[in-house]
Amino acid sequence: MLELYQFELSQYSEKVRLILDYKGLEYRKIEVTPGVGQLELFQKSGQRQVPVLKDGETYICDSTEIAFYLERKYPDRPILPSDPREKGLCLMMEEWADESIGLKGRKAFIGALNKNQNFRTSILPKNTPDFLKTIVGALPGDMLDILGAGIGLGGDAVKDAETGLKQDLEALCLLLQNRPYLVGNAPTLADLTVAALSVLIKFPEGNYLAIPEEFQGKGIPGLGDNSTYEPFFTWRDRLYEQFRQPLTAKDANVDSPPKNIDID
Secondary structure: OEEEEEOOOOHHHHHHHHHHHHOOOOEEEEEOOOOOOOHHHHHHHOOOOOOEEEEOOEEEEOHHHHHHHHHHHOOOOOOOOOOHHHHHHHHHHHHHHHHHHHHHHHHHHHHHHHHOHHHHHHOOOOOOOHHHHHHHHHOOHHHHHHHHHOOOOOHHHHHHHHHHHHHHHHHHHHHOOOOOOOOOOOOOHHHHHHHHHOOOOEOOOOOOOOOOHHHOOOEOOOOOOOHHHHHHHHHHHHHHHHHOOOHHHHHHHEEOOOOOOOOO
16 A cells, blocks of 8 residues: 655645545555654655655655655546647646645744644644643744844745745636636636645645644634635635545544654
């Protein structure tokens, strides 16, 4: 069985999970403990970050490389169009989403965490030690903002990310007007990437992520709750209903985190 080394709230791990579900492939999730170490997986795969997919004795790193590998190895339900122009648009949009929605979404999400202590602790992995939860919850948002500024995650960076995401979401709403998918008449890697990378902007409706139930369908203030972008999130959630397997269907295939690796 395929094994996915992942972090539950990594959008790039979610991108791989959505592709796996779309292709109907069985896999086991191996949750990792962020920030503790990465020696074991690095020795096996040469990669410290998730997601990493293991197929037999083969390790594939990086969500885009995993997508291309799955398309070659498991061609049923293709995610790359056969038409050259559509394939080009698909690849371009996938790359754009990785570098735009993925990175800016993470910055905006971290900004929301800085402002809400309860939210911060509630989404930590279940196996996080209680003392670490206490420390994380007790940190003042102002301190996190100062610390984040040193690594490009301060208040100004968060505001810039939110501004950029507003333009991205508006563009996506326009692209999806009277169209079922972003490229062509069937789901492609572009659709699956954009949908998955948006989960931190607004969590999907339904039990797809291991988060408290009250967070389902909730999002970053000003983005996830803005009616202007509702057409996009309605499209995204419809895609999830059609192709993403609910979390309960995979409970038996989730391993506790035996690996200590960094997250992407």
